[in-house]
Amino acid sequence: MADTTVTKTAEPVSSAAMRRQMLREFWFYFSENRGAVLGLIIFVLLVIVAVFASLIAPHSPFQQYRDFVLLPPAWQEGGNPSYLLGTDPVGRDILSRLIYGAQYSLFIGVFVTTLSLVGGIVVGLIAGYYRGWVDTVIMRLMDIILAFPSLLLALVLVAILGPSLTNGMIAIALTLQPHFVRLTRAAVMAEKTRDYVTASRLAGAGPLRLMFKTILPNCTAPLIVQATLSFSNAILDAAALGFLGMGAQPPAPEWGTMLAEAREFILRAWWVVTFPGLAILITVLAINLMGDGLRDALDPKLKRS
Amino acid sequence: MFGFLLRRLAVLIPTFIGVSIIAFSFIRLLPGDPVELLSGERVMSPERHAIISHDLGFDRPIVVQYFDYLGGVMTGDFGTSIVSKKPILDQFWSLFPATVELSFCAIILAIALGIPAGMIAAIKRGSIFDQGLMGIALVGYSMPIFWWGLLLIILFSGTLQWFPVSGRISLMFFFKPVTGFMLIDSLMSGQKGAFASALSHLALPSIVLATIPLAVIARQTRSAMLEVLSEDYVRTARAKGLSPFRVVGIHALRNAMIPVITTIGLQIGVMLAGAILTETIFSWPGIGKWMVDSVFRRDYAVIQGGLLLIAAIIMIVNLIVDLLYGLINPRIRH
Numbered sequence: 344m345a346d347t348t349v350t351k352t353a354e355p356v357s358s359a360a361m362r363r364q365m366l367r368e369f370w371f372y373f374s375e376n377r378g379a380v381l382g383l384i385i386f387v388l389l390v391i392v393a394v395f396a397s398l399i400a401p402h403s404p405f406q407q408y409r410d411f412v413l414l415p416p417a418w419q420e421g422g423n424p425s426y427l428l429g430t431d432p433v434g435r436d437i438l439s440r441l442i443y444g445a446q447y448s449l450f451i452g453v454f455v456t457t458l459s460l461v462g463g464i465v466v467g468l469i470a471g472y473y474r475g476w477v478d479t480v481i482m483r484l485m486d487i488i489l490a491f492p493s494l495l496l497a498l499v500l501v502a503i504l505g506p507s508l509t510n511g512m513i514a515i516a517l518t519l520q521p522h523f524v525r526l527t528r529a530a531v532m533a534e535k536t537r538d539y540v541t542a543s544r545l546a547g548a549g550p551l552r553l554m555f556k557t558i559l560p561n562c563t564a565p566l567i568v569q570a571t572l573s574f575s576n577a578i579l580d581a582a583a584l585g586f587l588g589m590g591a592q593p594p595a596p597e598w599g600t601m602l603a604e605a606r607e608f609i610l611r612a613w614w615v616v617t618f619p620g621l622a623i624l625i626t627v628l629a630i631n632l633m634g635d636g637l638r639d640a641l642d643p644k645l646k647r648s
Numbered sequence: 649m650f651g652f653l654l655r656r657l658a659v660l661i662p663t664f665i666g667v668s669i670i671a672f673s674f675i676r677l678l679p680g681d682p683v684e685l686l687s688g689e690r691v692m693s694p695e696r697h698a699i700i701s702h703d704l705g706f707d708r709p710i711v712v713q714y715f716d717y718l719g720g721v722m723t724g725d726f727g728t729s730i731v732s733k734k735p736i737l738d739q740f741w742s743l744f745p746a747t748v749e750l751s752f753c754a755i756i757l758a759i760a761l762g763i764p765a766g767m768i769a770a771i772k773r774g775s776i777f778d779q780g781l782m783g784i785a786l787v788g789y790s791m792p793i794f795w796w797g798l799l800l801i802i803l804f805s806g807t808l809q810w811f812p813v814s815g816r817i818s819l820m821f822f823f824k825p826v827t828g829f830m831l832i833d834s835l836m837s838g839q840k841g842a843f844a845s846a847l848s849h850l851a852l853p854s855i856v857l858a859t860i861p862l863a864v865i866a867r868q869t870r871s872a873m874l875e876v877l878s879e880d881y882v883r884t885a886r887a888k889g890l891s892p893f894r895v896v897g898i899h900a901l902r903n904a905m906i907p908v909i910t911t912i913g914l915q916i917g918v919m920l921a922g923a924i925l926t927e928t929i930f931s932w933p934g935i936g937k938w939m940v941d942s943v944f945r946r947d948y949a950v951i952q953g954g955l956l957l958i959a960a961i962i963m964i965v966n967l968i969v970d971l972l973y974g975l976i977n978p979r980i981r982h
Contacts, residue, residue: 620795
């Protein structure tokens with residue numbers, strides 16, 4: 344019988360096909376972790392809610408209904424079905440404010456993470472690549488930033504710059520940056536001595552190309568994990584600043600700011616306090632679940648369970 | 649060991665100098681005239697402005713000002729509060745024991761619950777215990793702790809009325825502070841019910857502050873134990889016929905503790921950040937609340953001095969933790 348299984352000559356695999364394969368492999372590991380998939384689903388739902396907030400929310404987040412102040416949730420005595428989760432001390436619908444608050448929190452996460460990621464990578468690349476006194480100065484600077492408790496540093500920075508959401512985000516990004524710098528620097532120092540880098544250098548690649556096109560793509564795994572951690576920390580810290588009155592200012596429907604306004608009513612109106620905090624908890628939980636899954640999927644050596 | 653200590657100190661000193669430069673520059677970076685900000689007086693005649701400017705040293709070159717500031721810090725002069733007109737260092741020392749007491753109770757709680765939880769999760773890996781405990785831990789550090797505190801207040805102070813809402817001790821009791829630690833002072837005062845009152849005031853804030861460290865310690869213990877339990881020497885110990893208790897409790901635990909102790913040390917620094925929120929919610933008169941109040945009251949002298957003091961405390965704590973770690977793990981001393 345003729346051998347029908349003819350071995351085909353090896354065809355060069357296109358980079359698109361390779362990317363698809365890597366994605367499939369990544370998804371295989373990622374989906375093993377049910378918690379991570381749940382986190383992803385919740386996160387996607389949150390993004391949808393944030394993007395379509397104006398369509399989903401029953402009311403405007405700023406509209407004050409003076410006749411319906413401090414209404415309990417709809418299922419309780421005295422509740423009103425058009426204000427499903429109740430109203431706040433000045434009569435605004437809590438559900439609508441929560442929905443618009445998702446926009447704030449996701450924006451904060453993206454902005455802060457991008458800022459500290461980009462800044463941290465650039466500084467870390469420079470420190471790890473050039474070494475010498477540049478490296479020492481940069482690492483000392485990072486140690487100084489890490490010497491302060493992050494919330495305190497953010498608080499003081501906002502005191503300098505003035506209380507607003509933008510300043511709060513810049514302050515938080517600064518406190519999160521050292522982690523990225525350290526990670527990038529360590530990865531760069533490890534990769535720099537490898538053969539493929541030396542080969543590139545001999546082929547004539549300049550420092551910029553070496554840093555960004557050769558070394559950086561191989562350091563992405565820990566950076567992605569750290570980025571998810573920073574995303575959740577950014578949301579928590581921004582909410583903390585909002586709670587202290589140094590972040591998003593009222594009447595912005597940011598979840599932390601909502602908690603600050605609710606503080607004096609906690610014993611009278613539990614719903615004004617419970618729901619914004621629950622929103623923060625669910626968002627951060629989803630991101631942390633995803634982060635755990637990402638960590639396990641991106642580096643199987645780190646798989647713990 | 650001594651060389652290890654010296655090397656750690658050598659890194660610490662430039663960091664401290666850097667921190668002091670930042671604290672020093674802080675006032676000068678604020679929008680507005682630093683002389684006005686520091687003295688707290690808004691409208692001043694030019695003569696008064698010149699007098700105060702001279703008093704505060706602003707008419708001297710900036711480098712001299714910095715060294716004056718550094719010199720003051722070395723002798724314990726961290727400046728004077730704008731609001732209370734009292735020396736900042738004195739204020740700090742009167743408020744610091746409250747934060748220490750709270751942090752101490754919180755870390756004890758976190759260790760006492762976190763390490764056993766992590767151990768059980770590791771031993772019964774994959775079981776409902778493991779998943780349940782780690783799930784709770786994940787929720788624990790995903791939670792905004794100021795919200796958690798408010799929830800506990802609603803539940804325990806409002807509905808159940810088990811615990812008080814704020815302060816360190818009931819206003820009924822009054823005694824002179826000896827150590828600054830309410831638990832010790834209340835015992836020493838001999839007044840009936842004082843100690844119980846102090847303890848019940850500590851309960852909720854400690855639980856809130858302990859939550860994140862507890863979650864992190866539990867997770868870290870679990871992963872450290874998992875790594876250790878798969879090591880060869882544990883297999884050998886079991887093969888030798890040692891009881892599981894001996895194997896896990898003594899052989900495995902000792903080695904698993906090494907990364908956990910690093911984590912605990914890191915958490916102590918994190919606690920000072922968390923204390924800011926916890927103290928604000930429970931009106932706990934510690935340095936966290938002091939800093940927040942100062943930011944609100946625009947007491948820039950306190951912000952500057954407090955920043956430096958808190959950073960110094962964290963650096964000292966990290967140094968002690970590093971030294972302890974070097975004591976336990978001889979390999980990193982070299």
